[in-house]
Amino acid sequence: xxxxxxxxxxxxxxxxxxxxxxxxxxxxxxxxxxxxxxxxxxxxxxxxxxxxxxxxxxxxxxxxxxxxxxxxxxxxxxxxxxxxxxxxxxxxxxxxxxxxxxxxxxxxxxxxxxxxxxxxxxxxxxxxxxxxxxxxxxxxxxxxxxxxxxxxxxxxxxxxxxxxxxxxxxxxxxxxxxxxxxxxxxxxxxxxxxxxxxxxxxxxxxxxxxxxxxxxxxxxxxxxxxxxxxxxxxxxxxxxxxxxxxxxxxxxxxxxxxxxxxxxxxxxxxxxxxxxxxx
Numbered sequence: 522x523x524x525x526x527x528x529x530x531x532x533x534x535x536x537x538x539x540x541x542x543x544x545x546x547x548x549x550x551x552x553x554x555x556x557x558x559x560x561x562x563x564x565x566x567x568x569x570x571x572x573x574x575x576x577x578x579x580x581x582x583x584x585x586x587x588x589x590x591x592x593x594x595x596x597x598x599x600x601x602x603x604x605x606x607x608x609x610x611x612x613x614x615x616x617x618x619x620x621x622x623x624x625x626x627x628x629x630x631x632x633x634x635x636x637x638x639x640x641x642x643x644x645x646x647x648x649x650x651x652x653x654x655x656x657x658x659x660x661x662x663x664x665x666x667x668x669x670x671x672x673x674x675x676x677x678x679x680x681x682x683x684x685x686x687x688x689x690x691x692x693x694x695x696x697x698x699x700x701x702x703x704x705x706x707x708x709x710x711x712x713x714x715x716x717x718x719x720x721x722x723x724x725x726x727x728x729x730x731x732x733x734x735x736x737x738x739x740x741x742x743x744x745x746x747x748x749x750x751x752x753x754x755x756x757x758x759x760x761x762x763x764x765x766x767x768x769x770x771x772x773x774x775x776x777x778x779x780x781x782x783x784x785x786x787x788x789x790x791x792x793x794x795x796x797x798x799x800x
Contacts, residue, residue: 522546522798525609525618527598527741530555532771532783533624534582539791541589545798548592550611552735555579556626556772557780566780578780598736599672600650603745603764612668620794623738623769624787627752631731632664632689636707644713645729648743649676656728658682662716664704665732666691673732687716700724738773759793760786768794
């Protein structure tokens with residue numbers, strides 16, 4: 522059995538420590554953008570009388586994981602698939618696993634653009650794999666400027682008549698059809714019909730796919746068909762989602778956004794993976 526964990530923070534590492542000690546091949550994929558790295562000092566976590574910086578705790582966690590034989594890959598996850606096993610697409614290549622643990626936080630980002638929320642489900646989507654079918658032969662746009670946006674654009678190219686990446690004022694990625702103008706609004710009737718830019722001009726668009734920053738846990742969960750409530754991934758008491766073999770731990774599962782809770786989530790998932798592996 523192979524276990525793949527997305528995220529190198531307390532939740533993901535905690536799950537990995539349990540699976541490694543049970544002799545299960547375990548790999549962590551991390552982009553080193555954990556929220557823990559932004560914590561200057563942590564004074565409310567057990568075992569550190571003088572407190573500890575988030576960066577030190579993060580680094581120590583990964584070092585402990587590697588000491589037990591865990592593999593760490595530094596990469597950006599851009600997509601995922603499930604068919605009798607999991608496949609992860611990253612900017613460094615593809616990886617497969619029998620069990621996947623989402624531990625990469627609740628990071629869905631939505632730009633502050635008038636009309637975006639109003640047209641969700643009526644032309645605004647957050648998953649190209651899920652909704653590309655509905656825009657066959659139509660002109661669509663992806664809002665974003667990173668690897669995640671490029672991944673979504675390449676998926677849409679297979680079915681749409683034209684795909685344009687709207688960077689909303691950000692630096693354009695290496696894609697032949699980009700527009701860097703700031704977006705003022707999304708307009709339409711029953712569905713999306715156009716994007717209006719701050720310079721007063723507009724572009725006729727039938728569908729808009731939001732892919733800001735990196736793919737968060739809820740984005741990946743949706744692509745795999747797991748149940749979410751929009752921001753958080755739904756799990757049972759063992760952190761197992763509605764997809765067999767797919768777990769969600771830490772901030773992406775909601776609840777108390779604390780290191781102690783993240784470690785607990787990871788432990789519960791790790792124990793459950795080991796238990797099921799022995800059945």
